[in-house]
Amino acid sequence: MSNSETTPGVVPGRLADAAYKSNFDDLYGPLDAHEAVVAADRCYFCHDAPCVTACPTSIDIPLFIRQIQTGMPKAAGRTIFDQNILGGMCARVCPTDILCEGACVREAAEGKPVLIGRLQRFATDAVMDSGAHPYSRAPATGFRVAVVGAGPAGLACAHRLAMKGHDVDLMDARPKPGGLNEYGIAAYKAPDGFAQAEVDWLLQIGGITVRTNVRLGRELALSELQEDHDAVFLAVGLAGVNALRAEGEEHDNVHDAVDFIAALRQAPDKSKIPVGRDVVVIGGGMTAVDAAVQSKLLGAETVSLVYRREQPQMGASEHEQLHAASKGVRIITGAAPLRVLGNGVVTGVEFAYTEVGPEGLVLTNTTFRLKADQVFKAIGQRLDEAPGGLQLDGSKITVTGPGRTSLPGVWAGGDCAAGGDDLTVTAVAEGRDAAEDIHATLMGQASVAAE
Structure with missing residues (x-):
């Protein structure tokens, strides 16, 4: 009979019960009214605001921040929702470091942007928490x-x-x-x-x-x-999830990262989600980072994220990469999977270092192996x-x-x-x-x- 010391396996409940609550709690939390006004006071209210140009939904950011500054958070929320009806979720998940906050004049001048994302959450929460929907339907068109x-x-x-x-x-x-x-x-x-x-x-x-x-x-x-x-x-x-096209990817405990993330989101008890001791995530986008970080939060001892190109080409923002590193995720760039090792059940992954040649990305003859009892594929969907x-x-x-x-x-x-x-x-x-x-x-x- 094997045990967790000699055959770690992929099992749930690696952490004490209290750890799951703290690990999966709200990442930043909301600003209170005073904090929101202080944050709003830092805005220059630019006439030709670069943050607006950087926002894919073209929210009038200086206007909604001024509305917060002057004590009208619900009006600020309406300004946001006029352009982005999912402004509440976007306030939580947008890569603001490469969008509005990345373009902020304060970021360019001081390296510390106005907290646009958190101010957006403050305003949209004010509207949603009121319980009333701010819009009504036009007369029926018959279509x-x-x-x-x-x-x-x-x-x-x-x-x-x-x-x-x-x-x-x-x-x-x-x-x-x-x-x-x-x-x-x-x-x-x-x-x-x-x-x-x-x-x-x-x-x-x-x-x-x-x-x-x-x-x-x-x-x-x-x-x-x-x-x-x-x-x-x-x-x-x-x-559809892209295949690794690597020998052995059919081994047990090789999963699509999107399925893992979905299972976590739907699980009322995170301690019931199994995770390995040594996890390898293959990919460089947000899905890869989310899978890697959450593996660590579930109790994996080692988590390695491996991306075939160099760090600047990663789809995940620098902020998300730093967040992953802060949680103990090891990020390896310039390496592509050759084969998934194991005999029915994954035991590791062999990689080859890559380099850019005249015809694009190529594999070198230099290889290395990572121990793994669980592998997540996050190399794009179709x-x-x-x-x-x-x-x-x-x-x-x-x-x-x-x-x-x-x-x-x-x-x-x-x-x-x-x-x-x-x-x-x-x-x-x-x-x-x-x-x-x-x-x-x-x-x-x-x-x-x-x-």
């Missing part, structure tokens, strides 16, 4: 739109369409709406059920019917959605197939302008659409802008028909 995918892009699109007076059928393949916000980010970034609370708040606009556990290509056919609706918006994300024959740009749906696809009457946005960054805030902007274009198209058609 019905299908929104497939209830992640950030789909939710933003559905809300804007409903606000314009359209009826919306919002559908998602998962048991709950929320998409990336509910299933795809680290648990400590949005604890206490915030993602679902935000969805419930958003749906107060009315006019949105939610259907879950329905997948495009399974229960849903694009052609039928087109027949039954006046327009279709696709925000289906990227369900569309499993093109829905309804839509034109693809690589592995994503080709779009022009505000999300128009190759099929008339079908729009797309979020991670499944080509172009843009794979960020929550970018998805919100794409959903919002597609909704405006859908609305203009439908009302234009109605105007022509009435002539």
Whole structure:
């Protein structure tokens, strides 16, 4: 009989019960009213503010900060929600160090930006905590739109369409709406059920019917959605996970990082999630960092994150990399997996160092091995197939302008659409802008028909 000392294995409950609460608690916590005013006082209220330009949703940041400074946090929240209806989640998960705060004049001058993200949370929480939804529907237009995918892009699109007076059928393949916000980010970034609370708040606009556990290509056919609706918006994300293409990746305890993160987000008791003693995460984006950090928070003794290119090319921001390092994650760059070692169950991973040659990234003859009893793959996702024959740009749906696809009457946005960054805030902007274009198209058609 083996035991945990001779065969560590992948097991739950590595930590004392109290550790799980502290490890997965709110990463930063909210500002109180005094702290918010002090933080707001540091803003220069730039006329041509670079922070606004850096925000994918173009929030009027100087305006909402001045509203906080003058004691009007709910008005500040409304300023944010006018541009970004998921401003509460974005305040928690946006890489502000490379967006608004990275562009802040204070950052350039002093290396210490205005706390825009935390001020945004203060303002949006003030509105959401009041219980009242700040928007109402326009008179009914008689149009019905299908929104497939209830992640950030789909939710933003559905809300804007409903606000314009359209009826919306919002559908998602998962048991709950929320998409990336509910299933795809680290648990400590949005604890206490915030993602679902935000969805419930958003749906107060009315006019949105939610259907879950329905997948495009399974229960849903694009052609039928087109027949039954006046327009279709696709925000289906990227369900397929890229393969390592390394020998042995079929071994037990080699998992997709997205599945691990989703399981953690849905687990009411984090101590029930199994984790190895020696964890290797392969990838360099936010998913990789979230999987690595949370492995450490679950009690893994060693966690190594290995990325094939150099540190500046990592998809995860420098802030997130530093956070991972502060939690004890070892980050190794310039190395690619050759083979997963083991005999049915993973025991390690062999890597080769990489270098950039005339024809791009190549493997060198110098190799090394990392001990591992659990491996997470986080090397990108893809569309499993093109829905309804839509034109693809690589592995994503080709779009022009505000999300128009190759099929008339079908729009797309979020991670499944080509172009843009794979960020929550970018998805919100794409959903919002597609909704405006859908609305203009439908009302234009109605105007022509009435002539």
